[in-house]
Amino acid sequence: MRLPDLDPAHLTPEQQVIWDRIASGPRGGVRGPYFALLQSPQLCEEFERLGRYLRYDCAVPHHLRELSILVVARRWKAQYEWFAHAPIAAKAGIPAAVIEAIRTGAAPAFESEDTRVVYEYVHELLANGRVGEPRHQAALKLLGVRGIVDLVSFVGHYGNIALTLNAFEIGIPPGNPLPFPA
Secondary structure, X not given: OOOOOOOHHHOOHHHHHHHHHHHXXXXXXXXXXXXXXXOOHHHXXXXXHHHHHHHHHOOOOHHHHHHHHHHHHHHHOOHHHHHHHHXXXXXXXXXXXXXHHHHHOOOOOOOOHHHHHHHHHHHHHHHHOXXXXXXXXXXXXXXXXXXXXXXXXXXXXXXXXXXXXXXOOOOOOOOOOOOOOO
16 A cells, blocks of 8 residues: 555544544445545545445445446456455345456346446446436436436546545455456
């Protein structure tokens, strides 16, 4: 990692409050991008609050959120993001063949319409910085107005996470294979 290690015994009071909230919340511990974000406590506090809503409470169904995270992780080749979320996506019902196709950059074969619609929307958004009308209408029909707004914000948030992980070289635990070639 390109930043100083955070020792939980030597955090500033501001860092400690955020550390404790993250560690006792639904994430179950402080990991990944939070090692970098805690270097800026106010930023981390706001980022974590938004992330908690997007990951756990937004209008996009859980399995589609996890699918979206994998598309973002693949786009940015974010090793840690993929490592952390591929197993969660599998538990959420994303088929192993779809996960592997996304990882390798192949076109996934979808069994369900909702995963196809969200994959195509997120993939096009990340590839082009915008989404054409047919894909937009399909996602709008599937998710509704609130859902599609949450989805776009979700993709942006996880893009921020991917870039944070990559910029500060926050890697996966030793002994695990890299999801993407180095």
